Amino acid sequence: MRLKYLVTIVAISxxxxxxxxxxxxxxxGDVLFDVELIxxxxxxxxxxxxxxxPTTLSKGYGYKAPGDYDADNPAKFQVATYMFAPGAMTxxxxxxxxxxxxxxxxxxxxxxxxxxxxxxVVDAFMANRxxxxxxxxxxxxxxxxxxxxxxxxxxxxxxxxSTG
Ligand SMILES: [Cu+2]
Numbered sequence: 001m002r003l004k005y006l007v008t009i010v011a012i013s014x015x016x017x018x019x020x021x022x023x024x025x026x027x028x029g030d031v032l033f034d035v036e037l038i039x040x041x042x043x044x045x046x047x048x049x050x051x052x053x054p055t056t057l058s059k060g061y062g063y064k065a066p067g068d069y070d071a072d073n074p075a076k077f078q079v080a081t082y083m084f085a086p087g088a089m090t091x092x093x094x095x096x097x098x099x100x101x102x103x104x105x106x107x108x109x110x111x112x113x114x115x116x117x118x119x120x121v122v123d124a125f126m127a128n129r130x131x132x133x134x135x136x137x138x139x140x141x142x143x144x145x146x147x148x149x150x151x152x153x154x155x156x157x158x159x160x161x162s163t164g
Pocket of ligand 1: 082109110149151152156
């Protein structure tokens with residue numbers, strides 16, 4: 001079937017719920033984001049396999065080489081990557097930020113949140129497939145917070161921009 005040869009997106013879902021408005025000048029408040037832990041896969045026999053095994057380039061990449069992926073089609077290979085969805089969020093300085101995460105793909109993700117100054121605002125915890133996790137922190141700095149999965153970094157990182 002032709003569809004077998006097209007890139008397959010296994011799971012992309014992003015639902016962002018903001019419990020109150022964010023942005024420059026807004027009063028600090030409670031902000032809730034739903035963040036999914038997902039893996040995106042693509043397989044093809046329409047082009048030659050890559051010269052370099054993608055898993056040597058990043059822990060966030062997956063690869064099943066020709067012959068390993070489909071015994072009936074020795075030219076077909078599959079690549080994959082892990083990510084958070086959404087990958088970018090915006091909050092206002094002072095917001096009480098809650099990230100409600102759901103493990104869709106990947107059995108284990110070791111996750112933490114870093115503040116713009118590099119300090120840890122959410123300690124590392126293990127997130128497993130099929131479970132929901134809620135973590136909260138106060139965005140008391142402006143700048144770039146990072147939601148990081150060290151299991152699948154650097155691709156599985158989400159950016160949380162805190163504006164003054
Ligand atoms: Cu991960």
